[in-house]
Structure formats: C-alpha cells, structure tokens
Amino acid sequence: MELESRNFKRLYKRQINNQTLRANLSKATLQAVGNRAESFREIDFEFLRERAKQVKQEAISNLNGYLSQYQDAAQRNGCKFFFAQSAETARAYVLGLALKHNVRTIVKSKSMVTEEIEVVPFLMRHGIETIETDLGEYIVQLAGEKPSHITTPAIHKSRDEIAALFHDKLGSAVNSDPKFLTAEARRVLREKFLSADMGISGANFLVAETGDAVIVENEGNARLSTSAVRLHVIVTGIEKVIPKFSDLRVFMRLLARSSTGQKLTSYISIIRGPRRESEKDGPEEVHVVLVDNGRSSLLGTEYQEVLHCIRCGACLNVCPVYRNIGGHAYGSVYPGPIGSLVTPLYFGEKHSPDLPFASSLCGNCTEVCPVGIEIHHHLLSLRRDIVNINHSKRERFLFKSYRKAVLRPGRYELFGSVARVLSKFGLLNSVMKGWTTTRELPVFPKQSFREIYRSDKEFLNLPAGRRAHY
Numbered sequence: 525m526e527l528e529s530r531n532f533k534r535l536y537k538r539q540i541n542n543q544t545l546r547a548n549l550s551k552a553t554l555q556a557v558g559n560r561a562e563s564f565r566e567i568d569f570e571f572l573r574e575r576a577k578q579v580k581q582e583a584i585s586n587l588n589g590y591l592s593q594y595q596d597a598a599q600r601n602g603c604k605f606f607f608a609q610s611a612e613t614a615r616a617y618v619l620g621l622a623l624k625h626n627v628r629t630i631v632k633s634k635s636m637v638t639e640e641i642e643v644v645p646f647l648m649r650h651g652i653e654t655i656e657t658d659l660g661e662y663i664v665q666l667a668g669e670k671p672s673h674i675t676t677p678a679i680h681k682s683r684d685e686i687a688a689l690f691h692d693k694l695g696s697a698v699n700s701d702p703k704f705l706t707a708e709a710r711r712v713l714r715e716k717f718l719s720a721d722m723g724i725s726g727a728n729f730l731v732a733e734t735g736d737a738v739i740v741e742n743e744g745n746a747r748l749s750t751s752a753v754r755l756h757v758i759v760t761g762i763e764k765v766i767p768k769f770s771d772l773r774v775f776m777r778l779l780a781r782s783s784t785g786q787k788l789t790s791y792i793s794i795i796r797g798p799r800r801e802s803e804k805d806g807p808e809e810v811h812v813v814l815v816d817n818g819r820s821s822l823l824g825t826e827y828q829e830v831l832h833c834i835r836c837g838a839c840l841n842v843c844p845v846y847r848n849i850g851g852h853a854y855g856s857v858y859p860g861p862i863g864s865l866v867t868p869l870y871f872g873e874k875h876s877p878d879l880p881f882a883s884s885l886c887g888n889c890t891e892v893c894p895v896g897i898e899i900h901h902h903l904l905s906l907r908r909d910i911v912n913i914n915h916s917k918r919e920r921f922l923f924k925s926y927r928k929a930v931l932r933p934g935r936y937e938l939f940g941s942v943a944r945v946l947s948k949f950g951l952l953n954s955v956m957k958g959w960t961t962t963r964e965l966p967v968f969p970k971q972s973f974r975e976i977y978r979s980d981k982e983f984l985n986l987p988a989g990r991r992a993h994y
C-alpha cells in the first residue's frame with residue numbers, strides 16, 4: 525500500500541483549515557454517536573462486549589487452527605482457496621483469475637482489505653473496468669479520492685458536493701435530494717451489475733465451523749456483486765475468522781449498533797459456496813483470497829488484540845482528532861484511532877511515525893469499542909516503540925541528560941540553574957524547539973525552591989516538631 529502517512533503533519537494542517545470538511549464531519553459523526561448510544565439502551569453492551577472479546581481472543585490465539593478448519597470447510601463447500609502473504613500476491617491472484625475468465629467488467633462491494641491492497645487501480649491499469657458499487661465508495665471513486673472512513677467512505681462530502689460531482693461526472697441534473705442522488709447512482713450501477721462477469725467482495729466474518737463467509741450491508745449491492753455474476757472472489761484478512769456459527773449472534777447485535785446505530789443491517793448474506801444444481805442464481809465459482817499482509821507479525825506480541833477489530837468505525841466517530849481532520853489526513857486507508865494502530869503495525873512504524881501521536885488519549889475510542897480493544901493504551905505503547913526507533917541523537921542526549929539530572933540532587937540543581945539562565949536570556953525556547961511549538965514553557969522563578977528553603981533561616985531554626993505546622 526502506498527502510504528502517505530509519513531506526511532501526516534502536512535496533511536492534517538491542510539484538512540484542519542477546511543471549515544466545510546469540519547462541518548460535514550461534525551454533523552455526520554455526532555449523528556452516528558447519538559444513534560449508537562440510543563441503540564445500545566435496550567441491550568447489555570458490557571455483557572455482549574465481554575462475550576465478543578472472548579470469542580475473538582479464542583479465534584486469534586488459535587488462528588492457524590481455525591484458519592485451516594475454515595479452509596477445509598470452505599473447500600468442502602466448493603470454494604477455491606488462496607492464501608496471500610502480501611498485497612502483491614493477492615492482487616496477482618485476482619488479476620490472474622480475471623484474465624483466465626476473460627473478464628471485462630468487475631462489480632465490487634465495500635471491503636477495507638481490497639482498499640488496503642489497492643486491487644481496483646491495479647485491475648484498471650490492466651484494462652479491466654472495476655466499479656465500486658457501495659454508494660459511498662462509488663462517490664469517492666467518481667471523485668478520484670480514497671475513502672475517508674471505515675464504514676462511511678464519503679462522510680467528508682456534503683449533499684451539495686455530491687450533487688455537483690454527479691452533475692460533472694454523470695451528467696445528472698443538479699439536485700441534492702438524497703433520494704434523487706441514490707436513484708442516479710442506482711441507474712448507472714444497475715447496468716454494471718447486469719454486464720459484469722466477476723464480483724469482488726470482502727467478508728465481515730469467516731466461520732471456521734461451517735466455511736461460511738458472512739457479509740453485512742445496507743444497500744443490497746454486496747448481494748448483487750456476489751450472486752449476479754458467474755465468478756465471485758472474496759478478498760479478506762486472516763483475522764476475520766471466528767470459531768462457530770453461533771458466535772454470529774453476538775457480533776450481529778454489536779456490529780450494526782456500533783457502526784450506524786441500527787439493530788441489524790438491511791442485508792446479511794451468508795455465502796457457503798458456488799451455485800448448486802438446484803439453485804437458480806449464484807456464481808459458478810467462488811474463490812477466497814485470505815490476505816496476511818503484515819497481520820501475522822502481531823501474533824504473540826502485546827498488540828495481538830488489535831486483530832480483534834471488526835471494523836465498525838465507532839472509534840472514529842468519537843475521536844476528537846478524527847472529527848476535526850477527517851480520514852484523508854491519516855494518509856492510510858485505515859484512519860482514526862484504529863488506523864493509527866493498524867497502519868504502523870501492519871506496514872511498519874517507520875512509514876507512519878506520527879500516527880500514534882494523533883490522539884488526545886482521552887479514551888473515548890476504548891470506551892466504545894465493541895470488542896474491548898484497549899486502543900488508547902496501545903497507542904501509548906506504540907509511541908514508546910516509535911520514540912525508541914526514531915528519536916534523533918539530540919533528543920536522546922537531552923533525555924539522557926535529564927534522566928541523569930533528576931536522579932542526583934546536585935545535578936538536578938545544576939540543571940535547574942542552567943535552565944533558569946537560558947530562560948532569562950530567552951534561549952530555552954530554541955533549545956526546546958518542537959516541544960514549545962504547541963506548548964508554553966512555564967516562566968522560571970528567580971530562585972529555586974531549594975534556594976528559598978536554604979535561605980529561610982527562621983524556618984530552619986525551628987525545632988523539627990514545629991516545622992510541620994509552619
């Protein structure tokens with residue numbers, strides 16, 4: 525994945541000054557937060573969260589076992605299986621399939637993993653028309669942008685902006701009524717569904733026990749992308765596996781509520797394999813591409829539970845940083861608090877050293893996470909790791925000196941005296957440059973506490989018992 529996240533400082537400055545963007549984000553995220561809170565009133569969130577956490581812990585702690593169980597079951601159901609260690613191998617497999625079957629047009633439903641491996645631009649470069657069919661994804665594809673949210677890709681756009689985009693790209697009348705805009709998108713996409721040879725989808729869950737791939741959605745486009753084509757390819761991450769079919773009961777109650785505040789999404793598709801003889805529709809072939817792309821490097825580490833994420837997007841909606849800068853500022857397909865973890869953990873800390881610092885550590889994200897990931901604690905740990913990797917020699921020298929100083933009273937005093945002299949001549953700010961860009965240094969007093977203490981003869985001459993009452 526091409527990462528821009530190393531440019532976070534430049535990207536967020538551009539976004540934070542965009543008042544329209546901030547207004548759009550604020551409106552949409554506040555509504556999602558309100559809907560979520562309302563929907564959880566009627567069920568025991570803490571109980572379900574604990575249960576979901578247990579299921580995910582079981583699945584991820586025994587990932588190899590559950591993956592091979594899933595693979596066996598999926599193959600018994602007639603699916604073909606490919607394990608992709610990297611984005612390149614996943615893309616090459618999908619392209620190979622498309623070329624083998626003379627595919628001209630592909631319809632694709634929403635999937636973060638396909639964004640991650642950038643399969644759409646790759647297929648387009650090879651002359652295969654690949655259309656996003658989720659409305660939000662379709663909007664950002666038309667705009668030539670990337671999604672700015674995990675579940676609502678076009679959250680940064682207002683209705684008027686979308687109307688202008690449709691006018692420009694589709695020749696539609698300028699009308700920002702959501703019904704009109706949806707009908708326009710449907711008009712174009714129906715044609716694509718009817719002419720497509722291949723469908724690509726993700727999967728929200730893979731059930732090891734039965735070999736099922738489960739997709740939740742609201743628009744019906746995923747169902748069409750997976751059933752109205754002769755070839756269906758599921759591209760998803762290895763961490764999506766859960767042990768049992770009955771585990772879905774827990775996740776189905778948590779996922780939609782956390783994401784949009786719905787009790788359930790409008791569609792839940794459970795895909796077991798290709799069309800059977802007795803069935804009238806469905807693809808002739810179903811391929812499952814399981815993508816690792818850095819995920820397995822988290823196994824056995826303190827960050828393993830990051831793999832529990834079910835991509836509900838709730839942590840983005842409550843994050844004060846995300847709400848002010850939006851998803852594009854993160855320079856990664858995974859924005860917000862979970863993106864600030866996933867991006868450096870999957871693709872390497874060196875590529876995104878600033879992301880774990882893009883958090884106020886308020887803990888809102890951890891509080892709403894339906895699988896109980898300690899997001900802000902992990903962000904703090906990643907900061908530690910990144911500091912260990914990336915700190916300059918100057919910073920290391922300063923912190924080492926500070927450590928030495930505070931451990932010895934004499935040195936501490938000397939350190940304080942030097943700081944007071946630098947402060948007096950206005951030099952301390954330049955020594956602390958970086959830290960003082962966004963913070964103010966306190967004004968140093970003329971005398972340190974120790975100096976005042978030593979000069980207070982009256983106090984020092986008091987008997988020890990009376991000093992306590994001084």
Ligand code: SF4
Binds near residue numbers: 782835837895896897
């Ligand atoms: S980290 Fe938790 S809250 Fe954030 S997207 Fe993942 S499951 Fe949802």
